[in-house]
Amino acid sequence: MIKKILVANRGEIAVRIMRSCREMGIGSVAVYSTADRNSMHVRYANEAYYIGDSPSSESYLNIDKIIDTAKQSGADAIHPGYGFLSENAGFARKVNEAGIIFIGPTPESMEAMGDKVTAREIMLEAGVNVVPGTDSRFNNDDVLAEKARKIGYPLMIKASAGGGGKGMRLVRNEHDLVAAYKMAKSEARTAFGDDTVYIEKYIESPHHIEFQVLADKHGNVVHLFERECSVQRRHQKVVEETPSPFITESLRNEMGKQAIEAARYVNYVGAGTVEFLVDGGYNFYFLEMNTRLQVEHPITERVTGVDLVKQQILIAEGQVLKLKQEELRQFGHAIECRIYAEDPANNFMPSPGKIEFIAEPLGLGVRTDGYVYEGYEIPIFYDPMISKLIVWAQTRKETISRMQRALYEYKISGIKTSIPFLKRIMNTPAFIKGEYNTHFIENNQHVLLTEDECNKDCELLSIIISYIDFIEKNNQQELPADNRKTVSSWKNYSIQKSINRI
Numbered sequence: 185m186i187k188k189i190l191v192a193n194r195g196e197i198a199v200r201i202m203r204s205c206r207e208m209g210i211g212s213v214a215v216y217s218t219a220d221r222n223s224m225h226v227r228y229a230n231e232a233y234y235i236g237d238s239p240s241s242e243s244y245l246n247i248d249k250i251i252d253t254a255k256q257s258g259a260d261a262i263h264p265g266y267g268f269l270s271e272n273a274g275f276a277r278k279v280n281e282a283g284i285i286f287i288g289p290t291p292e293s294m295e296a297m298g299d300k301v302t303a304r305e306i307m308l309e310a311g312v313n314v315v316p317g318t319d320s321r322f323n324n325d326d327v328l329a330e331k332a333r334k335i336g337y338p339l340m341i342k343a344s345a346g347g348g349g350k351g352m353r354l355v356r357n358e359h360d361l362v363a364a365y366k367m368a369k370s371e372a373r374t375a376f377g378d379d380t381v382y383i384e385k386y387i388e389s390p391h392h393i394e395f396q397v398l399a400d401k402h403g404n405v406v407h408l409f410e411r412e413c414s415v416q417r418r419h420q421k422v423v424e425e426t427p428s429p430f431i432t433e434s435l436r437n438e439m440g441k442q443a444i445e446a447a448r449y450v451n452y453v454g455a456g457t458v459e460f461l462v463d464g465g466y467n468f469y470f471l472e473m474n475t476r477l478q479v480e481h482p483i484t485e486r487v488t489g490v491d492l493v494k495q496q497i498l499i500a501e502g503q504v505l506k507l508k509q510e511e512l513r514q515f516g517h518a519i520e521c522r523i524y525a526e527d528p529a530n531n532f533m534p535s536p537g538k539i540e541f542i543a544e545p546l547g548l549g550v551r552t553d554g555y556v557y558e559g560y561e562i563p564i565f566y567d568p569m570i571s572k573l574i575v576w577a578q579t580r581k582e583t584i585s586r587m588q589r590a591l592y593e594y595k596i597s598g599i600k601t602s603i604p605f606l607k608r609i610m611n612t613p614a615f616i617k618g619e620y621n622t623h624f625i626e627n628n629q630h631v632l633l634t635e636d637e638c639n640k641d642c643e644l645l646s647i648i649i650s651y652i653d654f655i656e657k658n659n660q661q662e663l664p665a666d667n668r669k670t671v672s673s674w675k676n677y678s679i680q681k682s683i684n685r686i
């Protein structure tokens with residue numbers, strides 16, 4: 185039995201993991217950097233240890249320091265969260281060698297899936313649909329044009345060590361092949377220290393649909409259905425939902441079966457995600473397998489009722505999976521909006537700074553996984569995602585209405601956020617109709633990228649609130665009549681504006 189878990193992460197996911205620890209009676213250990221001294225995960229944990237300077241390389245990526253801290257604190261397991269060391273096989277191996285449980289798969293399956301050419305080879309063997317392409321390593325550049333012709337144009341050249349869109353090149357015809365190949369190779373060498381690339385047929389306007397799997401150490405594997413993740417901007421997910429409004433029940437079953445096959449074939453252990461591309465003709469192809477808990481896991485939790493972090497912990501303890509495939513259901517509909525400290529009116533520039541005021545949505549069907557609080561200063565060193573808003577209702581239509589309501593209630597000032605952008609997505613006909621693919625944001629940029637007044641309103645609200653605070657704190661009841669009038673008209677203006685938008 186695991187008694188104490190060190191969470192090798194920060195921000196909302198560290199808090200999320202510690203919440204499950206608390207419910208399970210498991211102690212939590214936080215690690216933190218200089219910039220995170222006042223971070224929520226440090227306050228939430230039972231114990232917290234300083235591990236180094238603000239840059240991740242000095243703290244959250246410092247393998248030896250984290251393992252030493254686990255030993256020092258007496259933690260018997262480490263949860264890596266997502267990002268940072270979560271898909272680092274070397275880290276998992278060192279954790280295991282230190283006699284500490286790594287909450288995740290084996291280093292071997294992490295390595296196999298981390299190398300995209302190997303992953304493709306394994307999935308082909310497992311009988312999973314993979315994108316037509318080069319099925320094995322080719323080191324002979326002379327066969328490039330011939331291979332490409334066989335696959336057909338347009339095609340994509342991808343870095344084997346890449347993933348998530350890094351080191352990719354789209355090639356429309358043979359004329360551009362060699363230049364793109366050379367560029368992809370040199371980009372891959374610079375970014376990953378490995379210039380292995382592979383070729384895939386280009387799937388036009390695909391959907392990105394991923395399946396959640398859970399596997400125990402005894403060979404039991406289940407899937408917890410799909411997440412539709414096609415709303416992305418520059419390979420960064422913005423909105424996710426489940427069930428996918430695109431796939432049919434029979435496609436869902438077929439894809440779910442293949443996701444299980446994929447996990448089974450690599451002796452997968454823990455929570456994992458099998459990503460697929462689905463084209464307009466409902467053909468689906470294995471893309472990548474992510475060997476970690478994903479940012480968007482809460483929508484799966486909401487519709488299946490399963491606490492995925494708790495399942496990860498039980499699996500790590502060696503327990504037999506109690507979930508049965510035939511008993512798992514998707515109940516209702518869930519959507520997640522990622523809230524970033526970015527300015528959508530200024531090319532999504534990061535907007536770190538102090539949270540002056542925050543009011544988070546509450547009420548039926550609403551969950552927020554965040555970590556920022558009033559007075560908190562968002563550091564510049566880490567991911568700008570500050571919160572996830574997860575909404576559930578019985579139908580997709582009701583879920584969108586509830587999301588619109590929750591976004592309306594969400595007030596953050598002091599920094600710029602992506603909330604106005606998310607409101608526009610929720611009001612876009614293609615999204616409302618559920619008729620969108622990975623080109624959704626670029627196809628609708630004329631409506632999605634126009635500036636509106638929301639961030640300005642939040643600023644105004646912040647001024648009003650701090651003014652009222654000031655007056656109350658100083659007990660200045662006798663506010664000059666003119667000022668009182670100004671404050672109340674600003675407040676009315678701001679409220680009216682918010683009402684006008686919904």
Ligand code: MV4
Pocket residue numbers: 315340347348349350384385386387388390391392413414416419461471472622
């Ligand atoms: C593709 C593709 C079309 N055909 N591969 C982008 C991120 C990385 N995970 C894989 N990506 C893609 N690979 C083939 N053979 C289109 C994309 C793609 C994409 C995929 C998922 C979500 C958003 C995307 C946006 C642009 C391109």
